[in-house]
Amino acid sequence: SAVISQKPSRDICQRGTSLTIQCQVDSQVTMMFWYRQQPGQSLTLIATANQGSEATYESGFVIDKFPISRPNLTFSTLTVSNMSPEDSSIYLCSVGARSPYEQYFGPGTRLTVT
């Protein structure tokens, strides 16, 4: 299994500002996933991040709003830019296991935009 940490665990931000969320894994992984979970809702994939290449974004999410960095095989950041109250969510980092194909999640970052 993989142990994943995220920073910050929570934050309250003003609209129009940006927040960068960090995700650290205790082992090298090829792909990292970023999910958004709006209040009381399910998880929606924002993008997948492969080391050394541009992140791949899901429909409805764009790089200008959610830029992602993946500088090495154990670390990634997600930035939520020009925030609005609609961005208030839990943001989760995740990695996939090679076998038996389960996926591990970080503890999440609870973001509140006022």
Add this chain to the structure above:
Amino acid sequence: AQTVTQSQPEMSVQEAETVTLSCTYDTSESDYYLFWYKQPPSRQMILVIRQEAYKQQNATENRFSVNFQKAAKSFSLKISDSQLGDAAMYFCAYRSLGAGANSKLTFGKGITLSVRP
């Protein structure tokens, strides 16, 4: 594209009783994985159980078992001897085999389970 449907938004069970959470999915693939994840108020996603589509035998993990009906594309979770700590949001999820460990998960909307003492 695959879809996962959890039609029950909430369920309640008496402590020590058994409860079944429903999930259906749609896919054109023949090989895939299905999962049930638990998310307590701490918001940490915890894997409860997984099922490989090529296995006919239903997966079991202690008090948790699944009823996997591949032809019907149904994947329900049974929790036996329910405990107060089982209260959480439960998500059904689908994962393709195609990209191996790099495949993303597709989640259902989730169901909130409450346990009555």
